[in-house]
Amino acid sequence: MNNIYDIVIIGGGVVGSSIARELSKYKLKICVLEKELDVCLETSGRNSGVLHAGFNNEPGSLMAKFCVEGNEGFDEIAKELNIPFKRTGKLVVGFSEEDKEKLIEIKKQGGVNHVEGLQIIGKEKIKELAPYVDGNFALYSPSTAILNPFIYTIAMAENAKENGVDFYLDNEVIDINRNNNIYEVRTIKDTYNSRWIINSAGLNSDKIGKMLGIEEYTIYPCRGEYFILDQKVGKYLNMPAYPVPNLKEGGLGIHLTPSIDGNVFIGPSNEYIDSKDDYSTTKEVMDLLIEDGNRIFPHIKKEYFIRNFSGIRPKLVGKNQGGYGDFIIELREDIPNIINLSGIESPGLTSAVPIAKYVVNLLGEKENLEDNPNFNKYRKGITNFNEQPIEIKRKLIEEDENYGEIICRCETITKAEILEAINNPLGVDTVTGIKYRTRAMMGRCQGGYCQTRIAKLIQKEKDKREEEILYSRKNSNMFVGKVRV
Template sequence: MKSIYDVIIIGSGVVGSAIAREMSRFKLKVGVLEKELDVCCETSGRNSGVLHAGFNNKPGSLMAKFCVDGNKNFDTLAKELNIPFKRTGKLVVGFTEEDKEKLMQMKQQGESNGIEGLEIIDQNKIKELAPYVDGNFAMYSPTTGILNPFIYTIAMAENAKENGVHFYLDNEVIGIKRVDDIYQIETRKSVYKSRWIINSAGLNSDKIAKMLGIDEYTIYPCRGEYFILDQKVGKYLEMPAYPVPNPKAGGLGIHLTPSVDGNVFIGPSSEYVEEKDDYSVTKETMDLLIEDGGRIFPHIKREHFIRNFSGIRPKLVSKEKGGYADFIIETREDIPNSINLVGIESPGLTSAVPIAKYVVELIKEKEKVEANINFNGKRKGIINFSEQCLEIKRKLIEENFNYGEIICRCETITKAEILQAINNPLGVDTVTGIKYRTRAMMGRCQGGYCQTRIAQLIKEEKGKKEEDILYSRKDSNMFVGKVRV
């Protein structure tokens, strides 16, 4: 049994981690319970990494408000937390008169939401902005950007930890009860007590709501599949290119998105599935991605494909209804000192910090909280050795000889960077945990050269046995005994 917390947050995806960071601005004892072994294993780490402008969201909705606010303030946040980010702009491409009408409606909706600079452009302007994108016309959104969703989530969680928040990974919540005005939250490892409880469990937010006595919500998992293209394709696509979306579909259509590291994503598809952890990929959908993506970016070659993956949106609308429901962020008098966040799908990544600030305000409406004068909102990330000039590289090697040893050849990731990732503030020591913090294993060979070397470094730094090294989740053991590296 732990001592009593002021606030327990269930879930440490991008929204839960943002709430934790905002809570650490105050003199509150805050804990975070996460069922996975890291903070970005599900929806927060399985998406396009786009900072949306907010023109797809209904005026007056929480989605629209928080998306626009998150977009406007992201430059400052990225600098504070050392988050890789580029404000690239975006094209929504059309071909037919019906598409043009939808783009005009989208532009009007975006302007109603307070977005500046939206513009309907012709084919010549498309080619000027993105020479390799096809379309008869498009809506140009200058404020859209791209970011690293792994580092975004990790940065907020690490900064929260450095400001006093306690993170309990591998702690799945299995029961909640309220005794004498205190919540007792049972996990598979322990029982935690808290005055406040915040449900930010993403795909499982309906499950946690039911534990609190709220039975009216159902999360419908909607899977989107992606292809990742080699960095050599990045020079052909400098900004995201989307089709005109179908308002009944579960997403924004199959689009092309450059990453901050130079890869290109094709996807996502949109398919409702039964299980919330069904991250499988299918040949039929992969073929669809190539066909649909090729309409607006006809320079796709199979030789450029290096990996595929899928993500799942926690939707509040069924396949039959389609479209979007607004974010649910609520307090209830009959369930005091609880805040429920349900159905936080796209644009949740963009909206995370404004959502977190709103959650703090909900608590401040109920009780007075004192500012933490020692709060430090800045985080120093791991130096990317390959991006430094020759003079700085020499200096780094002089100060730390581990910068002179390359572990990941594709991405030029050094031993020093791997060691910093292994000894991260959250204590994560899975192989994917190191991958997300450094980009090691994300290159052309996808870890064929460096993965076993990284496993060896985890073994040495953490004193683990070979059979105890995990790839990403519980029971994802990489080895059954000793291997030669």
């Protein structure tokens, strides 16, 4: 019998990849089955990139506990995995007395959750902290941070891979059966056999759950749309700025967030939809983003808009109920050797590592986990040429002439960086796979200059025909034949 594992993890987003990395600290044979062509194409890569503090979550909930733990422990994880992030702080701004009362309640809730440093501040202090943000008062959270969600997810997966975890991308699970105490997990490509299954399938966790005999959870997809603003705007916004949230709606309101690379996000909106893969953006919502965003950051100009996108939250509560359901993370007693995760929405990104540790503890209740003496917690990311001092740049070019050729002009990404990304540990060879690992094509021209050059490099390095080059997902073929480059 081939493909026999101790543990099969279904879902390779940030939580599934974090679980894989945490489990690779032990002598176990593990694989991750991911239906997409990369590990950050759905919820894990389609968000604001905020490391939350934990004051918005219900006291006593897993959301609150893991969000606070994830925030407090992130410096260490970022160092181990070479993840760029910055503790910027965050403002939740208000205008009315009703807003102020809500902020006072949120601050109290944050105190119960052990979030440190929260303050209610006035207009003068707002302008001192964020000169271009408007509001009569605000809740200031000094521990909130920003990060690159693509790099975070990729780093977790790559480090898990380097520690012995097998990743099978483009392997959507279509059926699960159990025979002689072994689960047979059938995908569109193969069958994988395992003693344990961990369901970390995100938006499809209810679908996988039903294959396992878990009927009680339903995921309600909730779409949020965003605008991305040019880096020219980054100098005006040094920390995330949020409105007072309407928690009944199940979101934190349309806010503005600087990215770790200097862009600014406006969004997300909050709309329940029928499909789990409808990543549309709409003019109606785009207009709403501009209107609401201008209320707290009245410096938005249309010439700054470079792209829009959307993400989908896997909510456990429907539109009629609203609000939030807590994370479901359970060791099933009615179904043997199953750990089921469902409803891992925001703050799932912040909570990923504590969730992974919790899953390992659950597994440890049933299994004798033996340490892996070869575990290496460090991962070296792709060298960012543009951020290096001039003497290091000269040395890099002397050692590898590909550092002397710029492929992406907007972001100053070199050929050496593109080649390193193409030859990544997970074997991802899509155009967006290179984009998410290097920031190429994320600048003002959005790939107008470099995209075809990157496609040509993928073709050469991976020995592909033009027709085989994919943009992001299956059937996203970029070419139907030869083109001029």
